[in-house]
């Protein structure tokens with residue numbers, strides 16, 4: 272009897288997931304498989320966009336493509352810098368917002384504003400902030416006497432990278448802090464009281480209670496941000512367009528240029544495939560290590 | 573008495589109007605089990621949190637072994653507390669939970685192991701050591717929470733309604749366990765509950781609280797037999813004590829057609845007569861002081877019937893409840909004569925609600 276009911280339920284369950292699977296297949300699996308297929312062809316202006324099967328030629332070309340390796344390097348730097356900065360700052364802000372003080376509601380609302388604004392607008396604003404003639408940053412530094420002449424922030428590869436990182440951290444930290452704040456609020460306060468009675472310092476309580484109990488939220492934030500930062504496009508596209516001299520060009524920008532500007536569809540598809548696989552690999556490795564540390568923190572062997 | 577823990581005029585005001593603890597003074601000696609008993613919201617937990625240092629008093633002092641600890645942080649007081657929710661760390665095993673307090677206090681690891689082993693023996697926790705709190709039953713969690721305080725060997729144990737999350741049967745069982753456990757050691761215990769049975773069974777002394785005020789601090793026996801005021805009399809004992817407001821004449825209370833002598837020396841016009849349902853009985857003879865009434869509800873409690881009787885005398889009808897043996901087969905609407913043995917009567921002042929006792933030299937100031 273029970274088995275029959277179970278089987279029936281399972282069948283209904285499968286039926287109900289079919290639409291979702293179909294949608295996923297259509298918008299997710301199809302484009303990826305299509306890109307994989309296209310990456311085995313040469314389709315560019317050189318052959319009047321008529322596809323010619325060339326096997327792994329596109330991949331061989333990629334291995335020799337200095338610009339590709341450069342963008343991969345830029346993407347990695349950008350991802351590591353922004354994600355770690357955002358996590359640390361987001362944690363700090365979440366801890367502050369979790370305290371009760373007057374006007375906390377308003378401060379919380381203000382704190383998420385940067386994340387709610389459109390990226391393109393924010394990117395424009397930051398372009399002006401870092402402007403060498405009229406920018407606020409240079410103005411402040413000049414007034415403080417820290418520099419003698421205005422710095423051309425977006426005109427130097429390293430400084431431009433720092434600028435886009437700062438802009439991204441400013442925009443995305445609120446997202447992490449709100450996510451972590453939700454986790455902090457689910458930790459019962461009597462755990463901290465038990466710690467206080469046992470003589471724990473705030474730092475010890477943070478290590479022994481907050482961090483392990485917040486790990487699920489940290490993992491989600493990390494995976495989410497890793498994937499997002501690796502595919503960064505809009506912010507950098509508006510602020511520097513990938514310049515100067517490719518100093519801030521990320522993989523996404525390079526793919527965009529390859530496909531939309533050089534109309535090199537086959538090679539663009541190969542770039543997409545490799546980026547996609549790299550991203551899957553990074554997220555898989557990250558989630559493996561995070562899961563392991565979570566298990567260790569939660570005491571399960 | 574050797575005072576281990578002392579509260580001196582302890583007061584806590586969260587806001588000018590929210591004052592859950594009002595000038596409480598009491599002391600607990602070695603080996604004592606003091607219960608703070610009172611209805612929900614009367615400030616019991618707040619007192620416990622003041623002792624622990626989780627709250628700062630607005631005025632007054634907390635003394636631990638004669639030393640003022642009011643300004644010390646909780647970690648510097650050497651107290652241990654069982655929370656109502658148990659406050660077990662969900663990500664740690666039972667062993668780690670029990671060890672956490674010792675490790676924070678930098679106890680040598682050999683010592684940690686031997687103490688935990690001892691407590692685990694005592695509470696039968698060995699099989700559970702590697703489980704997480706989420707994999708334990710309510711009773712097991714409660715025992716882990718108790719174990720966590722025991723290994724600490726504190727100067728005083730604080731327990732905040734530790735049985736309230738257990739089902740009735742388990743509660744009775746764990747109550748007996750707690751009594752054995754804390755009875756066999758010498759560290760004072762302050763125990764908070766709103767359950768009078770727990771207070772009566774566990775305590776060496778009970779502090780009854782209401783509205784932030786200490787109502788009575790006494791042994792369980794005296795709390796029951798000589799309640800200090802109407803609140804204590806009504807709060808302790810189930811079913812509740814009967815209260816009758818009666819007129820007095822020439823040092824005697826007029827109860828129906830009989831006159832019951834008042835405590836020596838009182839000459840009021842009115843007084844409150846309090847008598848517990850278990851002390852009311854069916855009158856045996858017609859010259860016994862008694863009240864005529866009519867049964868209107870019989871509740872079977874197994875060993876006794878709880879009989880509610882409407883007294884017909886006087887202006888407004890009053891209801892008296894009596895615990896009567898099953899041999900009285902009383903039907904609804906049957907007439908019944910209830911006798912109040914004078915020895916079992918408690919008298920309370922109509923105005924203040926305080927207990928009225930025979931005037932002795934020390935009580936003269938009560939007039």
Ligand SMILES: Nc1ncnc2c1ncn2[C@@H]1O[C@H](COP(=O)(O)OP(=O)(O)O)[C@@H](O)[C@H]1O
Pocket residue numbers: 586590592610611612613614615616617618619
């Ligand atoms: N942090 C607080 N801020 C304001 N009021 C509080 C706070 N904690 C408790 N109270 C109030 O103090 C009163 C006593 O609370 P408590 O000591 O928890 O009662 P209980 O006797 O049920 O344990 C309650 O009315 C409660 O609302």
Ligand SMILES: [Mg+2]
Pocket residue numbers: 616617618
């Ligand atoms: Mg309470």
